[in-house]
Amino acid sequence: MAHDPWQEVEAEAQRLVAAAEDARKLPRTPPRFEEPPEGMGDLAVPTFAYAKAARKAPPEIARELAGAMPASPWFPKVEAAGGYVNFHINAAKLADATLRAVAERGDDYGFLPPNGKRLLLEHTSVNPTGPLHVGRARNSLIGDALARLLRMGGYEVTTEFLVNDIGRQMVLLAWGVEHVPESELEPPERDRDDYRLTRNYQAANARTEADPTLNRQIESMIYRLEHGDATLTQEIHGIAERILAGIRATLARLDIHFDSFFWESDLILGGKIEPVKERMLALPQVGEEGGSYFIDLAPYGVQGRNTKWFFVRKDGTSLYPTRDIAYHLDKFARCDEAIVVLGENHRLESTQLRIALKLLNARKDVEPVFYSYVSLPEGKMSMRKGVAVFVDDLIDEAVARAHTEVSKRREDLSEDRKRAIAEFVGVGALRYNIARVQAEKKITFRWDEALNFEGDSAPFLQYAHARACGILAKAGTAAKADPSALTQPAEVRLVKVLARLPSVVADCAANRRVHPLAAYAYALAVQFQRFYEDCPVLTADEPVRSARLAVVAATRTALGNALRGLGLAAPEEM
RNA sequence: GGACGGGUGGCCUAGCUUGGAUAGGGCAGCGGUCUCCUAAGCCGCAGGUCCCGGGUUCAAAUCCCGGCCCGUCCGCCA
Numbered sequence: 001m002a003h004d005p006w007q008e009v010e011a012e013a014q015r016l017v018a019a020a021e022d023a024r025k026l027p028r029t030p031p032r033f034e035e036p037p038e039g040m041g042d043l044a045v046p047t048f049a050y051a052k053a054a055r056k057a058p059p060e061i062a063r064e065l066a067g068a069m070p071a072s073p074w075f076p077k078v079e080a081a082g083g084y085v086n087f088h089i090n091a092a093k094l095a096d097a098t099l100r101a102v103a104e105r106g107d108d109y110g111f112l113p114p115n116g117k118r119l120l121l122e123h124t125s126v127n128p129t130g131p132l133h134v135g136r137a138r139n140s141l142i143g144d145a146l147a148r149l150l151r152m153g154g155y156e157v158t159t160e161f162l163v164n165d166i167g168r169q170m171v172l173l174a175w176g177v178e179h180v181p182e183s184e185l186e187p188p189e190r191d192r193d194d195y196r197l198t199r200n201y202q203a204a205n206a207r208t209e210a211d212p213t214l215n216r217q218i219e220s221m222i223y224r225l226e227h228g229d230a231t232l233t234q235e236i237h238g239i240a241e242r243i244l245a246g247i248r249a250t251l252a253r254l255d256i257h258f259d260s261f262f263w264e265s266d267l268i269l270g271g272k273i274e275p276v277k278e279r280m281l282a283l284p285q286v287g288e289e290g291g292s293y294f295i296d297l298a299p300y301g302v303q304g305r306n307t308k309w310f311f312v313r314k315d316g317t318s319l320y321p322t323r324d325i326a327y328h329l330d331k332f333a334r335c336d337e338a339i340v341v342l343g344e345n346h347r348l349e350s351t352q353l354r355i356a357l358k359l360l361n362a363r364k365d366v367e368p369v370f371y372s373y374v375s376l377p378e379g380k381m382s383m384r385k386g387v388a389v390f391v392d393d394l395i396d397e398a399v400a401r402a403h404t405e406v407s408k409r410r411e412d413l414s415e416d417r418k419r420a421i422a423e424f425v426g427v428g429a430l431r432y433n434i435a436r437v438q439a440e441k442k443i444t445f446r447w448d449e450a451l452n453f454e455g456d457s458a459p460f461l462q463y464a465h466a467r468a469c470g471i472l473a474k475a476g477t478a479a480k481a482d483p484s485a486l487t488q489p490a491e492v493r494l495v496k497v498l499a500r501l502p503s504v505v506a507d508c509a510a511n512r513r514v515h516p517l518a519a520y521a522y523a524l525a526v527q528f529q530r531f532y533e534d535c536p537v538l539t540a541d542e543p544v545r546s547a548r549l550a551v552v553a554a555t556r557t558a559l560g561n562a563l564r565g566l567g568l569a570a571p572e573e574m
Numbered sequence: 575g576g577a578c579g580g581g582u583g584g585c586c587u588a589g590c591u592u593g594g595a596u597a598g599g600g601c602a603g604c605g606g607u608c609u610c611c612u613a614a615g616c617c618g619c620a621g622g623u624c625c626c627g628g629g630u631u632c633a634a635a636u637c638c639c640g641g642c643c644c645g646u647c648c649g650c651c652a
Binding site: 032034036037040044046048049051052058081082083084127164166167168169170289290291292293294301302303304305306307310311312313314315317319320321323324343344345346347348349351370372373375405406408409410425436437438440441442443444446448449452453454455456457459460462463464466467470471474475511515516519522523526529530532533534536537538539552573574 | 575576577578579580585586587588589591592594595596599600601610611612613614615616617632633644645646647648649650651652
């Protein structure tokens with residue numbers, strides 16, 4: 001475990017506790033280490049749990065346990081304090097282990113060894129009917145950060161965007177493109193196909209609402225599409241491709257890119273739907289109602305007004321569930337684990353899908369990661385009502401505000417340099433604001449909060465990284481570091497944070513959560529800033545200078561990797 | 575009606591899976607701090623019924639039960 005210093009520390013403490021338990025004839029209790037209050041050590045083991053069996057007071061047990069603890073080079077001091085046994089760590093040894101781990105792993109410090117698993121992560125998957133708006137972008141931001149995090153966690157990750165190019169919405173879009181002339185449309189907000197074509201989509205929506213007879217046209221188009229009409233499929237595919245190009249351009253600005261695009265129409269053209277439909281129809285759980293088919297999910301824990309999950313229409317065409325199942329079976333053949341990022345409104349649907357996959361004896365399950373929607377102070381975002389914030393506008397605003405800040409703070413820089421900094425600061429602020437919060441929290445979008453550049457924000461983290469780089473750039477080559485030269489509280493505390501990165505990554509990857517990594521990166525930046533105030537590096541005498549330089553270098557690596565894991569730029573100056 | 579998610583100082587948020595020592599942070603507010611590696615920083619002050627009520631426990635923000643509030647879903651739509 002040379003790559004994970006903190007793991008090494010806990011393993012050693014665990015060994016000591018077990019030995020002490022045996023010596024005192026206490027039952028082996030897998031210790032859950034806690035962090036004691038400041039100044040009371042580094043690891044704490046509560047002894048309350050032993051009290052009943054031992055029939056002794058916790059403080060007494062703590063004293064006995066502490067006394068029975070074998071000597072260890074890791075913990076020069078183990079003491080009882082109330083009902084706790086507190087371990088004081090050997091700071092020099094931890095520094096040595098941490099700096100060695102960073103040296104051994106190099107730029108990969110914090111990356112876990114490859115676990116050999118192919119993980120398919122689906123995210124974003126918006127219907128290509130218009131530009132990306134802020135509500136949906138949370139999906140992309142969470143998905144992309146998760147992909148980066150899981151790569152750090154040792155997975156071989158493929159990100160995939162499911163392009164829906166066969167639904168009613170897409171037919172409507174195609175109809176709008178064909179039947180609504182440019183002369184009847186307002187000028188587009190931006191000169192790009194996603195902005196241009198979404199006007200046709202909105203117009204088509206408005207017209208079908210006003211004139212229900214149009215629905216027959218639309219329905220016949222849907223029918224043709226679902227029966228593999230190659231010409232129509234091609235046409236819609238082409239339109240979707242143009243809008244998707246716009247969406248991809250927006251995402252690219254956020255540094256979000258996909259490894260794979262899966263076109264839903266390929267399921268139909270590839271004949272993947274029919275076999276799945278047949279397999280489903282053969283299930284004993286299937287019911288029939290007026291020529292249509294469903295699975296009653298009530299026995300599987302689904303409750304509500306209607307537990308019937310229809311997958312075949314009375315005209316024999318497949319419904320979305322069938323295609324979703326076919327898609328997932330296809331996914332499963334291409335990976336070892338499948339994750340999909342979904343909005344909270346898809347919770348039930350996801351449960352239904354997973355039950356169906358199980359009934360079909362699918363070889364894998366799909367793991368959903370849910371997030372709540374982003375609303376505006378004035379209420380819900382809605383494309384149809386035009387109450388939405390486009391991601392492009394959000395990015396522009398973020399970058400503009402960042403540019404104002406950079407100009408204020410760095411008059412010495414060239415305009416090109418300021419623009420470059422403004423770009424990663426603005427985009428970083430946006431990304432971090434989503435990444436730092438638990439996905440299940442609903443968010444009310446406020447400009448001032450989304451574009452905060454101080455305190456717990458991306459620029460703060462980036463600034464810490466830039467400062468570390470600044471010191472290293474001026475330092476020249478350093479002598480070999482002697483970890484025992486690190487004795488100041490600020491530098492010792494920084495080392496302790498540095499030691500934790502691999503454990504944090506492991507925890508995040510296992511739980512499929514990115515926000516603890518954000519919290520870690522912030523804690524690391526905070527500790528580095530304090531170190532920066534308290535511990536001069538370049539002007540220090542040897543051997544302190546070299547030791548501190550090694551800590552700064554380790555910080556650059558660890559913080560840089562944490563930043564990149566969150567999808568944020570790790571700048572050398574700002 | 576049912577299911578699921580959230581509810582932590584004025585605002586935002588961590589901690590909840592695995593119960594433990596004064597509930598961590600940030601923003602906004604107030605006060606300090608640039609002859610010294612970038613002040614997007616650092617230091618300090620102030621601010622809390624952890625939604626409410628029961629229960630379990632030596633110990634509950636955390637677990638259990640019952641409410642309340644907010645959100646989401648329960649289409650032969652996708």
